[in-house]
Each structure stands twice: as structure tokens, then as C-alpha cells.
Amino acid sequence: MRHQRKVKKLSRTSSHRQAMLNNMVTSLFASRMIKTTESKAKELRRIADRLVRTAKKDTLAARRLVARSVKDRAVLKKLFTEIAPQFKSKPSGFTRVVKMGYRRGDSAMMAVVELLTEKPKIEKDAGKKKGSKKKEKEVAAAEGKSKKEKSASAE
Amino acid sequence: MPLPKRRHSHTRGRKRRTHWKLTAPNVMECAHCHQPKLPHHICPHCGYYKGIQITTPKEA
Numbered sequence: 001m002r003h004q005r006k007v008k009k010l011s012r013t014s015s016h017r018q019a020m021l022n023n024m025v026t027s028l029f030a031s032r033m034i035k036t037t038e039s040k041a042k043e044l045r046r047i048a049d050r051l052v053r054t055a056k057k058d059t060l061a062a063r064r065l066v067a068r069s070v071k072d073r074a075v076l077k078k079l080f081t082e083i084a085p086q087f088k089s090k091p092s093g094f095t096r097v098v099k100m101g102y103r104r105g106d107s108a109m110m111a112v113v114e115l116l117t118e119k120p121k122i123e124k125d126a127g128k129k130k131g132s133k134k135k136e137k138e139v140a141a142a143e144g145k146s147k148k149e150k151s152a153s154a155e
Numbered sequence: 156m157p158l159p160k161r162r163h164s165h166t167r168g169r170k171r172r173t174h175w176k177l178t179a180p181n182v183m184e185c186a187h188c189h190q191p192k193l194p195h196h197i198c199p200h201c202g203y204y205k206g207i208q209i210t211t212p213k214e215a
Contacts, residue, residue, distance in 0.1 A: 033209075035210075099195055100199070101196055101197075101199055112210060
């Protein structure tokens with residue numbers, strides 16, 4: 001029996017849904033963080049965690065299993081060489097989903113999905129801000145700008 | 156085809172709708188920038204959630 005085995009259908013046929021989630025998970029591994037609707041984010045988490053868990057085995061069989069979802073060879077390589085090793089000590093919980101408010105057009109709840117890999121840029125900023133509480137706002141504004149440029153160039 | 160038998164007064168409809176009520180969103184103060192934000196959400200003003208910066212909001 002398939003009791004309690006719920007999967008959100010996201011108003012798509014199964015092939016459409018599978019293709020979309022494959023594309024999304026590829027984007028997630030490529031850029032570490034993606035913004036999407038909350039429902040998609042929560043479904044994506046399931047797929048992404050499973051793929052990372054498989055990728056941690058680092059065998060040819062694992063690579064072929066993951067390649068069924070991650071069609072981009074460069075991203076596949078990145079997942080096995082950069083992302084998976086960072087999760088060596090973690091048994092699960094490789095992703096985080098945080099809500100970020102409603103979308104303008106259709107009031108859909110948006111969320112950020114991110115891989116919990118190390119990101120030196122953000123950790124450094126967080127440390128800086130703890131030092132001087134008064135200047136926090138100015139620093140945040142300045143860094144917001146510089147980071148925006150960085151992320152724009154990264155994309 | 157079914158048709159209404161009696162006239163339906165404005166009051167009748169309005170009385171039914173007295174139970175349609177709006178609830179105010181539960182707004183709280185951001186721990187980082189002290190601007191109003193929704194609970195369990197990234198702060199739209201500073202991009203922080205639980206002490207870490209997650210997004211960088213667009214400068215107005």
C-alpha cells in the first residue's frame with residue numbers, strides 16, 4: 001500500500017514535473033541557491049537531498065544514477081567533486097528552505113532553497129557585522145551593492 | 156432548470172457575509188534591522204533570517 005507517500009503534483013503531468021524538478025535541481029547545484037515558490041522549493045529539497053546522498057558514494061554507479069536527473073555534465077562534475085565532499089560528515093539535511101514573502105503577480109509564497117555548503121562570501125560578511133553594531137546598516141547597504149554586482153557577474 | 160422561488164434580500168446576503176472577516180498578518184520586528192517583517196520569513200529589508208544573511212535586497 002502507498003499510504004502516507006505523498007508527493008506534491010504541482011499541477012503538472014508526471015513527466016513535466018519530473019523534467020522541471022530535474023532542471024531545478026541542476027540549477028540548484030550550479031548556483032548553490034535558487035529562488036522559487038514555496039511548494040516547488042519543498043519538493044525540490046527532497047530530490048536535492050537524495051541526489052547529494054547518492055553523490056557522496058562517489059562511484060560510477062552513483063554517478064550514473066545522479067546523471068539521470070542532472071543532465072548537465074559540468075554540474076554533475078561539480079556535484080561530485082565540490083559539493084558532495086563538503087557533506088561528508090553530514091548524514092542528511094543538505095539543503096535549507098526559507099520563505100521570503102509573496103510574489104507580486106499571483107501572491108504565491110516565494111522561498112529560497114540553498115545548499116548548506118560553505119560560502120566564504122557570506123560567512124565573512126556575517127562576522128564583520130557582529131563587530132560593529134552601530135554601522136550595521138551602512139555596512140549592510142554597501143555590501144548589498146557590492147554583492148549584487150558579484151552575483152550578477154556570477155550569473 | 157432550478158430557479159429561486161423567493162426574492163433574496165440584500166440583508167440576507169449581507170448577514171451571511173458577516174462571517175467573512177480579514178485577519179491581520181502577524182507582523183514582527185526584524186532582529187537585525189528592526190524593520191517590520193513576517194515571522195519565519197527572510198527580512199525583506201535586510202535579507203537576514205536567524206542571524207545570517209541569505210538574500211541581498213534590492214536597493215530602492
